[in-house]
Amino acid sequence: MASQTQQAWIVERQGEPKDALSFRTDWPVPSRLAKGEVLVKVQAAALNPVGYKLMRSLPNFVARRPIPAEYDLAGIIEDPNDSQFSKDDSVFGVLHILKSLKIREGALQQYARVPATYLIRRPQNITPIEAVGVTLAAETAWQALFDCAGFEAGQTVFINGGSSSVGAFAIQIAKAKGATRVVASASGENEELVKSLGADEFIDYMKQPLHEYLAQNPPSPKFHIIFDAVALKDPSLFTCSPAYLAPGGTFVSTGSIQGLRPFNLVLRTAFAMFWPSWLGGVPRTYKNVSLRHDASALEAIRQLLEEGKLKPVVDSVYEFKDVLSAYERIMTSRAKGKVVVKVDS
Numbered sequence: 001m002a003s004q005t006q007q008a009w010i011v012e013r014q015g016e017p018k019d020a021l022s023f024r025t026d027w028p029v030p031s032r033l034a035k036g037e038v039l040v041k042v043q044a045a046a047l048n049p050v051g052y053k054l055m056r057s058l059p060n061f062v063a064r065r066p067i068p069a070e071y072d073l074a075g076i077i078e079d080p081n082d083s084q085f086s087k088d089d090s091v092f093g094v095l096h097i098l099k100s101l102k103i104r105e106g107a108l109q110q111y112a113r114v115p116a117t118y119l120i121r122r123p124q125n126i127t128p129i130e131a132v133g134v135t136l137a138a139e140t141a142w143q144a145l146f147d148c149a150g151f152e153a154g155q156t157v158f159i160n161g162g163s164s165s166v167g168a169f170a171i172q173i174a175k176a177k178g179a180t181r182v183v184a185s186a187s188g189e190n191e192e193l194v195k196s197l198g199a200d201e202f203i204d205y206m207k208q209p210l211h212e213y214l215a216q217n218p219p220s221p222k223f224h225i226i227f228d229a230v231a232l233k234d235p236s237l238f239t240c241s242p243a244y245l246a247p248g249g250t251f252v253s254t255g256s257i258q259g260l261r262p263f264n265l266v267l268r269t270a271f272a273m274f275w276p277s278w279l280g281g282v283p284r285t286y287k288n289v290s291l292r293h294d295a296s297a298l299e300a301i302r303q304l305l306e307e308g309k310l311k312p313v314v315d316s317v318y319e320f321k322d323v324l325s326a327y328e329r330i331m332t333s334r335a336k337g338k339v340v341v342k343v344d345s
């Protein structure tokens, strides 16, 4: 690596990706690694909704911009810096958001400085393009199921958003870890995909509101866990859940309150989440998953990948120069799996 500058997509300011991002060819290659950090030659980066959501909502002084965009990456170890890795190891992982903000690093650049514990060796049976979108989405699914909802083998699970990145991993993880029945929703055109991931039953949420369908066709036994992987704004799936979620069951969402509109739904959600059942609230537990670094979850996910029990779903792949088109795709909320950017063509 001779050059001291590199190409990078930099978040310069708050706003929509097309206004907030600039493509820089003079961004410095990280020159100093702290203890525990490695230098990665990035092969690919994957987009996540949190990327554009934070671009829109985080003020510049909080995000300390300019800063390279995005979090999920796959690449080759350029400088192992006395870590568990060797030069040229193939790795994938995620720069967790708070860490990214703190060390001012991101995935959409040719060389990234990353704490070694946030990375793991890539199994040989998957490519960098497949591996790159795994970490953030699969760790979220893992933490929602196990840490928030206490998932155990033998349980039944409903996943809202089976074709989303998080939902696709949640279906596969639940099945691999012994769920007796996984039911998942998406729009009708994604039925085949959702079933191919292992869902035992598919519900088209476009035909009828889910809470109505499930109340009219309650599962027997009732679900132990409902995982809303797409973070619905309308809380009806939770407020009606006693009809189809077992007593003691958990409803977990990837983010119940996102923004302040529509305000009536924000109020209904807050009420549903916090109002105690002895005062007439919903007699079921509501939790939000909030992704945190967990090296053991990443190791377990890597093992499932290696065993072929977890298959990454890639929606689309973009060249490095076409990052703004990649953002357009993910912002449709219609991607079927991961939107990936090739950093090293």
Ligand SMILES: NC(=O)c1ccc[n+]([C@@H]2O[C@H](COP(=O)([O-])OP(=O)(O)OC[C@H]3O[C@@H](n4cnc5c(N)ncnc54)[C@H](OP(=O)(O)O)[C@@H]3O)[C@@H](O)[C@H]2O)c1
Pocket (backbone or CB within 6 Å): 048, 049, 050, 053, 136, 137, 140, 160, 161, 162, 163, 164, 165, 166, 167, 185, 186, 187, 188, 190, 205, 229, 230, 231, 253, 254, 255, 289, 290, 291, 330, 333, 334, 335, 336, 337, 338
């Ligand atoms: N809390 C956390 O730590 C955390 C972590 C990761 C993600 N998240 C949040 O979780 C959400 C999902 O993230 P992601 O990366 O999985 O998104 P994504 O891959 O971009 O999701 C797109 C998918 O969502 C499906 N979808 C959209 N509206 C739906 C609805 N009403 N019902 C069912 N499916 C629907 C679409 O399927 P159809 O076209 O069939 O509708 C599409 O396949 C985002 O809001 C993200 O910000 C939170």
